[in-house]
Each structure stands twice: as structure tokens, then as C-alpha cells.
Amino acid sequence: EAQVTQNPRYLITVTGKKLTVTCSQNMNHEYMSWYRQDPGLGLRQIYYSMNVEVTDKGDVPEGYKVSRKEKRNFPLILESPSPNQTSLYFCASSRTSGTPPFEQYFGPGTRLTVT
């Protein structure tokens, strides 16, 4: 089954304790992206990657890191989490070549709470 998986689905942590949220897709998609969703603000893009070793900032990259060493994985790293990073996080992937529309496939989300 074609899917985007995220782990963990729920995480409660404390300020300053480094954490990684993993994202993996099995569709051989070139593009992957991370979004955060907060009440009233919709989805905001954190980082995206057009392919292996190619990443770029979205609208809200501060406090986050990403890496794309393999095509299927795109982990989101919070080196020193703060309470304002409490949010619902979504990973997504899509093709970037061939015939459009290049629709994005989203993971189930990771709810992160930083105390």
C-alpha cells in the first residue's frame, strides 16, 4: 500500500531535549516536505526537499533541521525544542517529474507537546 508513515504519532517532551520525528514514504517520490498545523493558522511549511541532499526552507524553518540522505526518508530534527513548537506535524511527499498534478500524499501526523 502506498503510504507516508510518521513516527512517533504522539510525543511529550521537555524543553531542550533533542528529538527526531521520522518520515518515510514508499512511493519513490522525489519531493518530501514537513508542515506544522496550529489552530487558526492552517498548515505552514517548515522545510521541503526536492531530492536526496537537496533541502530548502519553507515559511517557518526556525528551530528545525532536516536531512535527506535517502530518497524514502526525511526526518525532522528539533535540536532544542521549546514550548512554541508544540504543534501537529505532517509529512508529505509527491512526484516532481512526469505528468502533473504532482499531488501531495500526507502522513497521519505527529502531535508534539513540549513542556
Place this chain on the structure above:
Amino acid sequence: DAKTTQPNSMESNEEEPVHLPCNHSTISGTDYIHWYRQLPSQGPEYVIHGLTSNVNNRMASLAIAEDRKSSTLILHRATLRDAAVYYCILRGTGGFKTIFGAGTRLFVKA
């Protein structure tokens, strides 16, 4: 980066048509118009897309203005399961920085 503007919320009666508008006045010639919806407690899912012509699929129809500066997602007969947040975004072939915005929350009354 091209942005879209949508109403915060809309309400519909069950089994009636729903027209969800989206303005995208800064759209470029290569931008596709995508619509996604997000059901409660789920990630967004793709609904439909278009470039210039109106489009139909099993989920919805998409009507695109002649100047492409606006579009309308049409749900022909709203059901309670269509209650969700609907997002209109632009996606080009040259770049993939994506701006979703807050979307339109659709309420469907029985």
C-alpha cells in the same frame, strides 16, 4: 510565492450543492490549482486539480475563471462526511514551496 485567499468558514445543508471559492490573483502561467481537504484528525488529502479548464472527478468539480485568478470547488451534493477544512493551493512545475493558508472550514447540517 503565490498565495490564495479563502473564506474562513461556510455552511451547507446536507444534499445541497456547495461552492467553495478561492482567489489567487498572483497565479503564474505554470501554476496548477490544487484542492485538498482535511477531515477531522487526519492529514490533508488531494481532491482535485486544474490548470485552465474546468475539471470533474468522482469527488468534486473545479471551475476555473477565464483569467485564472479565482476558482471554485463544487461539491454537488454535500454529505455529513464532507464536513472538513478545504484548502486551495497553487503548485507550479518550477518550484514546490507550498503555502496552504488556513483554508475554509465547511459545516454541513443534516
